[in-house]
Amino acid sequence: MNLRRTRAIFYKEARHILRDPRSLIMALGLPLIDLLLFGYALDLDVDRIPTLIFDGDHSAISQQLIQRFQGSRFFEIEGFVNNYAAIEKGIDRDKILMGVAIPQDYSRHIASGEKAQVQILIDGSDANTASIALGYAEATVRGYSYQLRSQGENLHAGMQPNIPVEAQLRVWYNSSMESKNYIVPGLIAVILMVIAALLTSLTIAREREMGTLEQLLSTPVRPAEIVLGKMLAFFVVGVLDTLISIVLGVFVFHVPFRGSFLLLALTGCIFLSSAFFLGILISTVARSQLQAYQLGILSSFLPSMLLSGFIYAIENMPPAVQAITYLVPARYFADIIKGILLKGVGVQVLWANILFLVAFSTLVFLLATRRLRQKLA
Amino acid sequence: MWGRIGVIVRKEFSQLFRSPRTRTLLFIPPIIQLIVFGYAVNMDVDNVHMAWLDRDQSPASQNLLADFVGSGRFELVALPQTETDVQRLLDAGDVKCVVQVLPGFARDILRGRPTAVQILVDGTNSNTASLVSAYASQIVAAYAGSVGVQQAMPRVMARLESNERISLRAPSVEASTRVWFNPDLRSRNYFVPGVIANIIMVVTVMLTAMAIVREKEIGTMEQLIVTPIRPLELMIGKMLPAALVGLMDVTMISVGAQLIFHVPFRGAAVMLLACAALFLLTSLGAGLFISTIAQTQQQAMMSSTLFAAPTFMLSGFAFPIHNMPLPVQYFTYLNPNRYFVEILRSIFLKGAGLNILWPDMAALLAEGLAIMLLSSWRFRKRLD
Numbered sequence: 001m002n003l004r005r006t007r008a009i010f011y012k013e014a015r016h017i018l019r020d021p022r023s024l025i026m027a028l029g030l031p032l033i034d035l036l037l038f039g040y041a042l043d044l045d046v047d048r049i050p051t052l053i054f055d056g057d058h059s060a061i062s063q064q065l066i067q068r069f070q071g072s073r074f075f076e077i078e079g080f081v082n083n084y085a086a087i088e089k090g091i092d093r094d095k096i097l098m099g100v101a102i103p104q105d106y107s108r109h110i111a112s113g114e115k116a117q118v119q120i121l122i123d124g125s126d127a128n129t130a131s132i133a134l135g136y137a138e139a140t141v142r143g144y145s146y147q148l149r150s151q152g153e154n155l156h157a158g159m160q161p162n163i164p165v166e167a168q169l170r171v172w173y174n175s176s177m178e179s180k181n182y183i184v185p186g187l188i189a190v191i192l193m194v195i196a197a198l199l200t201s202l203t204i205a206r207e208r209e210m211g212t213l214e215q216l217l218s219t220p221v222r223p224a225e226i227v228l229g230k231m232l233a234f235f236v237v238g239v240l241d242t243l244i245s246i247v248l249g250v251f252v253f254h255v256p257f258r259g260s261f262l263l264l265a266l267t268g269c270i271f272l273s274s275a276f277f278l279g280i281l282i283s284t285v286a287r288s289q290l291q292a293y294q295l296g297i298l299s300s301f302l303p304s305m306l307l308s309g310f311i312y313a314i315e316n317m318p319p320a321v322q323a324i325t326y327l328v329p330a331r332y333f334a335d336i337i338k339g340i341l342l343k344g345v346g347v348q349v350l351w352a353n354i355l356f357l358v359a360f361s362t363l364v365f366l367l368a369t370r371r372l373r374q375k376l377a
Numbered sequence: 378m379w380g381r382i383g384v385i386v387r388k389e390f391s392q393l394f395r396s397p398r399t400r401t402l403l404f405i406p407p408i409i410q411l412i413v414f415g416y417a418v419n420m421d422v423d424n425v426h427m428a429w430l431d432r433d434q435s436p437a438s439q440n441l442l443a444d445f446v447g448s449g450r451f452e453l454v455a456l457p458q459t460e461t462d463v464q465r466l467l468d469a470g471d472v473k474c475v476v477q478v479l480p481g482f483a484r485d486i487l488r489g490r491p492t493a494v495q496i497l498v499d500g501t502n503s504n505t506a507s508l509v510s511a512y513a514s515q516i517v518a519a520y521a522g523s524v525g526v527q528q529a530m531p532r533v534m535a536r537l538e539s540n541e542r543i544s545l546r547a548p549s550v551e552a553s554t555r556v557w558f559n560p561d562l563r564s565r566n567y568f569v570p571g572v573i574a575n576i577i578m579v580v581t582v583m584l585t586a587m588a589i590v591r592e593k594e595i596g597t598m599e600q601l602i603v604t605p606i607r608p609l610e611l612m613i614g615k616m617l618p619a620a621l622v623g624l625m626d627v628t629m630i631s632v633g634a635q636l637i638f639h640v641p642f643r644g645a646a647v648m649l650l651a652c653a654a655l656f657l658l659t660s661l662g663a664g665l666f667i668s669t670i671a672q673t674q675q676q677a678m679m680s681s682t683l684f685a686a687p688t689f690m691l692s693g694f695a696f697p698i699h700n701m702p703l704p705v706q707y708f709t710y711l712n713p714n715r716y717f718v719e720i721l722r723s724i725f726l727k728g729a730g731l732n733i734l735w736p737d738m739a740a741l742l743a744e745g746l747a748i749m750l751l752s753s754w755r756f757r758k759r760l761d
Contacts, residue, residue, distance in 0.1 A: 022672075026679040034686050041705040042696040044504045050699075091557055093733070124559035125726050126567050128420040128504065129697060134556075135511025142518055168493045169510050171500035172467055179503045191686075198682055202675050209595075289674040290587045291402065296678075297579055298406050301685065306414045306572075311695045313420075313505060321416040335470075342501055345468050 001228070005221050009229025013203070017233060024237070027199060031191045031241045032248070038187055039253045044179035046132040048076040050096045052087050055080060059107035065118065068144050069100060074136040091123045098122045098133055110148065173342045184253045185337045186310035188245040193275050193304040193330040195241060199234050200279030201296035204372070205289045223372035227365060231276045238272040249341075258344025264337065267354055271333040274361035275300075278329065281364050284371035304330035332357045381606050385614025389588065393618060403622055404629070407576050411569075411630045415638045418568035418695075422508040428455040428472040430463060435483035437524075441494065444520050445476065450512045467499050474498045474509050489528045558726045569640045570721035571694035573630050574714055577623055577653070578660050578688060582681055584619040585664030590677040593668075608757040616661045623660070627653040634725075643728030652720045655738055658745030659713035666752035688714045716741050 017024055051069065055062050069075050078096055081087060087099030099121040109116035120137045124130045207213040216226065246264070249255045279296060286292035306312060307321070308330035314322055325331050332353040339345045339353075347354070394400050427445065431438050445451045455472055457463050466472045477495040485492035496513045500506045559566050592598040601611060631649060634640045663684060671677035690696065691705065692714035698706060709715045716737040723729035731738075 020673070020675065023675050023679055026676075026683060030679070030683055030686075033683075034690075037687060037705070038690050041691060041701045043700040044696060045700065046507065092727075119555065121555050121557065124556035124562050125722060126697065127559055127562040127564035128567075130556060130559075131422075131562055132504075132507050132511065135508065135515075139511065139514060168495050169498060169514070170495065171498045171506055171510070173499060173501050175500060182502050194682065194686070198678060202678065206675070287396075288591075289678075290591060293583065293587060293674070293678045293681075294402055294406070297583065297682075297685075298410070301579065301682070302410060302414060302575065305689070306417050311420075312417050313422075313502065315426075316419050316421065317417050321413055324413060325417075338501055343468055349468050 001222070001224055006225045006229045006232070009221060009226055010232045013230045013233035014236075016203075017237065027195060027237050028240060028244070030195055031188075031245050034191050035184070035187060035245055035248050036252070039180070039184050039248070042179075042183050042187075044128075044183070046129050046136075047074050049074060049098050049129075049133045049136070050078050051075045051098045051100060052078055052090050052096045053080050054082070054084060054087055054099065054101045056104045057102050057106040061107040061110055062102045065102065065141070065144050066100075068140050069137075072136065072140055074133070075140075087121055091121065094123075096123075097129065098137065100137070180253060181255055181342060182338060183310075184249045184255050185341050186308065186334050188242075188249055189271075189330045189334040189337055190304045190308060190310050191245065192238070192241060192272065193308075193328075193333070194300050196234070196238050196272055196275030197279040197282070197300035198293075198296050199237065200230065200276045201282045201286075201292045202289050203230050203234075204280060204283035205286045205292035208287075209289055217372075224365075224369045226372060227277070227280055227368050230280060231273060234276050235269075235272060238276065239269070242268045242272065255341055257341055259340035260346060263346060263350075264340050267333065267336045267340075267350070267357065270354065270357045270361055271329060271336075274329040274357055274364060277361055277364040277368055281368040281371065284368055303328050307331065308334045310334055326356070327360075329357060329360055332360075378607075378610060382610045382614045382617070385606065385611060386617050389615060389618040392588075393622070403580075404626070407580060407626045407630050408633060410576050411572060411633050412637060414572045415565065415569050415634065418565060418572060420504065420564040420568075421562070422505050422512075423450055424452045425450055425474060425505075425509050425512070426454045426472045427451045428457050428463065428466050428475040429453055430457050430475060430477045432480045433478045433482040437483035437486050438478040441478065441517070441520050442476075444516050445513075448512070448516055450516075463497065467497065470499070470501075472499070473505060474513060476513070486524055486528070565638060566640050566726060567722065568695070569634045569638050570725045571692070571718045573627065573634065574656070574692065574717045574721055575689050575694060576630060577627055577656070578714055578717075579685055580626060581619055581623040581657060581660040582664040582667070582685065584622065585616055585661050586667040586671065586677045586681050587674060588615055588619070589665070589668035590671050590674050594673055609753065612665065612753055612756055616665065619661055619664070620654075620657050623657045624650065624653060640725055642725055644724035644730065648730065648734070649721070649724050652717065652724070652734070652738060652741070655741040655745060656713060656717040656720075659741060659748060662745055662748035662752055663713075665756060666748060669752055669755040688712050691715065692718045694718050710740070711744070713741060713744055 053066055053069065055066060070077055075098070078090075081090075084101060087096070087101065090096040091099065099119075101119040101121065103117060103119070106116050106118070118141055120134065120141075122130050122134060122137075204213065207216060221229075250257050278299065282295045282299065283292050286295055304310070307314075307325045307328045309325070310330070314325050314331065317325070335353050336350050336357075339350050343349075393403065429442055429445075431442070442453070446453055451474075455462075455466055457466060457475070463475050463477075467475065475497040477497065479493070479495065482492055482494075494517055496510070496517075498506045498509050498513075556562060589598075592601060606614075627650070631642075635642050664681075667677055667680045667684065671680055691698075691701070691709050691712050693709070694714070698709055698715065701709070720734055720737050720741075723734060727733075
């Protein structure tokens with residue numbers, strides 16, 4: 001490996017980048033726009049669940065329960081209906097997500113000290129929202145039932161008015177449970193991965209399509225120097241993208257920054273190099289730019305969105321798919337960036353992720369160099 | 378005119394299918410993507426890894442632990458002894474929640490004093506955290522219910538012995554729940570139809586955009602222009618093969634979704650294909666539009682990505698649209714993916730027909746025509 005020759009490739013590639021300002025602006029603007037738009041728009045918090053209430057009982061007692069639902073910030077009461085069918089229609093037409101039906105004999109059951117039933121109807125298509133909404137609805141009914149019970153027991157048998165065992169919940173790292181705090185760091189990893197891999201995925205395929213690859217290979221420059229020089233030229237763009245994303249995340253979206261900046265910078269560089277090398281590897285495999293782009297999108301866009309643990313928890317996936325996630329560098333960086341920003345942890349917790357990134361980066365670099373050398377021969 | 382279009386279509390097809398590699402690149406990746414992503418897209422929370430810190434070590438606390446483990450939702454993976462252990466477990470992400478029973482738990486229960494169980498939840502993923510909190514509270518509430526009955530017994534017996542008149546009845550309210558369309562609450566059923574929409578979008582936008590820009594870059598566009606082929610014919614000829622590939626992909630992965638993931642398919646296959654055709658109108662139009670603004674394949678690629686990312690994220694595929702701020706919600710009305718994801722879900726899960734889906738289909742049609750007209754106008758202008 002020769003530093004001077006690597007530098008020559010670096011300058012050549014940097015000039016290519018500067019000569020196409022439109023692509024350069026897109027490369028810098030993409031994370032800015034995407035992060036601003038998505039950080040602002042994406043939200044998995046389940047609150048203000050649109051709800052219809054059917055009160056078949058029309059009594060003071062049923063009113064008490066309804067007030068509990070009205071008072072909760074999780075439910076948005078869209079209105080009251082007079083029959084069950086109206087709730088069904090609302091769910092069918094996607095107007096509401098949940099219906100609460102209080103049967104006719106509700107207050108009679110309670111007055112005679114029996115168990116009364118309330119029906120919760122829910123649209124289960126979005127299973128996740130539905131489960132969370134069900135949890136809230138059941139907790140609301142349970143709370144009311146406790147209150148009734150303790151009043152009733154006082155009246156009838158002078159029993160304990162208290163709840164005997166209470167669950168005290170404490171949430172760590174993201175105590176307000178805002179989905180933004182984990183979406184934004186994940187987004188940063190995903191966006192950087194996509195841009196980095198796509199940026200380099202065309203570089204060698206283009207030289208091949210234009211016929212300049214032959215010329216390049218006939219010079220004394222070694223394959224490793226080509227790969228490294230090209231990577232370093234794009235690296236500058238990548239570092240700028242990373243800085244933009246982190247500044248936006250912390251200052252615009254107020255994601256807490258609890259860990260060390262130095263560690264984030266260091267791991268960010270390793271991550272970028274792995275994504276760039278992956279792009280170059282793709283570029284050496286592809287026969288044309290179209291193929292390179294297809295391969296690049298295939299191996300970066302959807303995988304980093306869906307397999308990095310950004311939206312879907314990796315531990316829920318079947319083992320075979322979990323094994324594939326080890327090939328997605330965004331997975332490691334998403335863990336690292338969440339650990340550093342939200343948990344404030346350091347190397348002692350993140351070392352495995354960092355090691356995997358280094359190994360991945362080295363492996364991809366070696367593979368890309370080998371492919372290029374094969375072309376030479 | 379049709380003869381000339383036929384020539385272009387044949388040329389495109391032979392370009393697409395010329396080498397075995399491009400052939401496989403068209404059909405194999407969508408299937409692989411469906412399989413891998415279909416298994417990945419799952420937000421169900423079960424087997425929550427939990428740790429149990431028991432400072433009471435009593436039969437009462439053991440009963441509570443048995444309730445947690447027996448619920449099937451939680452899996453006990455660690456028995457920390459100290460606060461530092463707890464910190465380490467949560468920091469490393471080994472457990473999602475820690476249940477802590479304080480000393481004196483059994484004594485308080487015995488004496489009828491209110492007591493508490495501490496539950497620490499890792500909130501990093503707020504979504505998992507809310508589900509874990511809800512499950513844990515449910516279990517503790519059920520436990521509290523049974524404890525309450527035990528506590529009441531001696532007092533009730535005492536009163537009965539002193540011949541007081543009491544009623545043993547205590548009113549309570551129970552929520553009985555009914556879940557529609559997806560009764561097992563499998564989140565995969567919800568996400569897989571969305572995956573289909575996004576795979577198709579990525580494939581078709583890319584195919585048209587690159588197919589045209591490539592001719593520009595290589596210089597063969599000039600040759601095409603000097604032939605008697607008119608711009609409109611060239612355009613249709615370029616898009617028909619991509620549309621066919623898109624429709625084949627839709628069919629293939631829809632069948633795959635049912636065979637592999639057992640996603641229910643309650644609607645009509647004809648509806649699905651008709652809606653897919655409408656959707657292809659928009660995605661091919663977008664690809665064509667990109668080809669008119671890009672000079673090189675590099676630019677076409679960057680523009681496609683710029684287009685693909687928001688259409689994916691703002692389609693309601695993973696992030697519910699009704700959670701977005703209002704201006705963004707209006708913006709999503711421009712997103713063809715939004716309609717197609719909605720349509721696919723309704724056809725798959727609800728078996729919806731034309732009477733419910735027509736507004737979405739009309740929106741797709743309007744949008745498809747608009748973008749087609751705009752891009753063909755730009756396309757023609759560039760060629761003339």
